[in-house]
Amino acid sequence: MTPPVRVSVIGIGCGSPDHLTLQAVRALGSLDVVVLTDKRRGDDPLVHVRERMLAEHVAGVQTVVVHDPPRERRAEHVGDQRSYERAVEDWHDARASAYADALAPYRGRQVGFLVWGDPAFYDSTLRILGRVAAAGLPLDIEVVPGVSAVQLLAARHRLVLNDIGAPITVTTGRRLAEEADRGTDNIVVMLNRSLDAVELGDDWHIWWGANLGTAHESLLSGDLRTTAPQIDGERNRVRAAAGWVMDVYLLRRRA
Ligand SMILES: C[S@@+](CC[C@H](N)C(=O)[O-])C[C@H]1O[C@@H](n2cnc3c(N)ncnc32)[C@H](O)[C@@H]1O
Structure with a gap:
């Protein structure tokens, strides 16, 4: 055979x-x-x-x-x-x-x-x-198995992705809005063509990272509304410098 x-x-x-x-x-x-x-x-x-x-x-x-x-x-x-x-x-x-x-x-x-x-x-x-x-x-x-972007994001921001005993949702930029509408409040977002999170409103904190683990790594975190414009600028800057950009972020709804 x-x-x-x-x-x-x-x-x-x-x-x-x-x-x-x-x-x-x-x-x-x-x-x-x-x-x-x-x-x-x-x-x-x-x-x-x-x-x-x-x-x-x-x-x-x-x-x-x-x-x-x-x-x-x-x-x-x-x-x-x-x-x-x-x-x-x-x-x-x-x-x-x-x-x-x-x-x-x-x-x-x-x-x-x-x-x-x-x-x-x-x-x-x-x-x-x-x-x-x-x-x-x-x-x-x-x-x-390999080291995922999700793990790198958590390590770089020194984060535990879940609240004590609570779930983590991992989804795509495309499906973020429906996840947030459903009431999910701790969301890792991958496969982003732009920062889809800007649509979400005021109650969120974001921990963001692009090109993690490379010479062009970029990290930002803060209140979503005020940090989003900086993230947009960084995405463009990293893409121009590295020739590619991939980013991942954690969003957490404020209590
Ligand atoms: C097709 S998925 C592959 C994910 C990969 N299998 C993993 O375990 O991370 C590509 C997405 O992963 C994320 N990603 C991959 N590499 C990354 C990096 N170096 N920095 C930030 N995000 C990254 C981005 O959200 C990107 O859109």
Whole structure:
């Protein structure tokens, strides 16, 4: 029987080489090949971060670059939740077929995917590999956890994310307003295209961080209403300086 492709899905932290765990470094050392997903057709700064990491720990390892299939983002096609989910489904199908093509030659070999942060937070690699396997390519998958942006945010602001015995909600900028309307009062927000929190009104405190763990890291905290304009300015400044910006924040409703 032909053996499965052995796949390591490795959380690599959010940009700092210091946040690669020892387990991740060991896993990198066992790879025959690494699949890198390029979202910008040859000029993806996050691919360059991964390449630097590989050069430091496993110089010379073979890499296969998969160009990310285009994703529908036009507001008129993804405005409501259903059409958004359908657009993501289509994109995942296309990605699964690109991953299947990249993986098929490596049966019996060890292939790595370097996942930003931790594979369990807003990352589709495991879901897409699930589709690849369901479509008929046998995979043997191991997951190596990584340091997530959520943990970095908490560490940088010296925060415990939950109040004593209380829940934490983690959601996206897109769904923040509905979460706040529902009365949720302790919310970590990821995947932001802008500072969606500005819509929320006066009763909130924000702890914000961008490009955490990198040379362009930026942190701000304070009353939401007064801090929001500063955050907007910082987002633009960081994007211009680093070539990319990713930010995450905790919002807590004041008692
Ligand atoms: C596609 S999700 C991936 C999350 C990742 N798997 C994790 O565990 O953090 C990308 C989002 O994570 C957050 N993020 C990732 N890296 C970050 C960083 N270095 N600084 C701040 N936020 C970051 C941002 O909210 C960004 O929009």
